[in-house]
Amino acid sequence: DTEVTQTPKHLVMGMTNKKSLKCEQHMGHRAMYWYKQKAKKPPELMFVYSYEKLSINESVPSRFSPECPNSSLLNLHLHALQPEDSALYLCASSQDDGTANSPLHFGNGTRLTVT
Amino acid sequence: EDQVTQSPEALRLQEGESSSLNCSYTVSGLRGLFWYRQDPGKGPEFLFTLYSAGEEKEKERLKATLTKKESFLHITAPKPEDSATYLCAALGGSTLGRLYFGRGTQLTVWP
Numbered sequence: 001d002t003e004v005t006q007t008p009k010h011l012v013m014g015m016t017n018k019k020s021l022k023c024e025q026h027m028g029h030r031a032m033y034w035y036k037q038k039a040k041k042p043p044e045l046m047f048v049y050s051y052e053k054l055s056i057n058e059s060v061p062s063r064f065s066p067e068c069p070n071s072s073l074l075n076l077h078l079h080a081l082q083p084e085d086s087a088l089y090l091c092a093s094s095q096d097d098g099t100a101n102s103p104l105h106f107g108n109g110t111r112l113t114v115t
Numbered sequence: 116e117d118q119v120t121q122s123p124e125a126l127r128l129q130e131g132e133s134s135s136l137n138c139s140y141t142v143s144g145l146r147g148l149f150w151y152r153q154d155p156g157k158g159p160e161f162l163f164t165l166y167s168a169g170e171e172k173e174k175e176r177l178k179a180t181l182t183k184k185e186s187f188l189h190i191t192a193p194k195p196e197d198s199a200t201y202l203c204a205a206l207g208g209s210t211l212g213r214l215y216f217g218r219g220t221q222l223t224v225w226p
Contacts, residue, residue, distance in 0.1 A: 004158075031212070040218075041218065042204075042216030042217060043202075043216055045212075050212075056211075056212050056213070088156075092158075098211070098212045099212050100147075100206050100211075100213070100214055102164075103161040104149075104161065105161060106151075106158030106159045106161075107158050108157045108158045109156075111156070
């Protein structure tokens with residue numbers, strides 16, 4: 001079992017809905033990440049949090065809004081998404097300060113479908 | 116341009132037939148090379164980190180090696196449970212915290 005827990009596992013939402021993805025880790029890691037993965041493609045970095053502060057935003061559209069309430073939790077708020085945003089959203093954490101020098105530990109993702 | 120290329124895209128092996136997966140990188144200032152295994156519908160699972168040319172790591176039937184331009188993942192006497200997509204990722208370039216992932220090699224091992 002993965003030590004990074006993501007909920008929900010599956011989510012179907014309409015383009016006018018607002019929803020949130022949640023991620024939790026209890027490994028004491030200081031950095032947390034959001035990645036997006038389309039079918040048969042590699043993961044694409046979206047956001048990096050280091051010590052609960054946003055350190056990297058890979059020019060992600062504002063319809064994706066990350067939040068890090070504390071060192072163990074990471075949320076991704078979704079609003080007015082497009083069908084092309086349908087993908088597997090992966091959360092990860094690492095022991096370093098967001099530089100990814102140490103291995104990333106991934107959750108099993110949330111499979112998002114936008115209708 | 117910083118990038119990672121994996122080959123082959125897909126590989127089918129008979130159980131017990133050893134082979135290697137390739138990961139070529141052109142990432143400036145490489146700070147680490149990571150191998151992950153990903154099963155369908157799951158997140159990537161960490162396998163190895165390599166930090167310098169000449170370094171080798173082993174785990175069960177897998178062995179990862181690193182040169183200045185590429186990394187290899189050797190699979191010795193694979194079993195059907197080794198079937199998965201193997202991802203390589205390079206850490207480097209100008210953005211701290213940004214991993215450059217390859218597109219992966221989809222490995223199928225049949226009995």
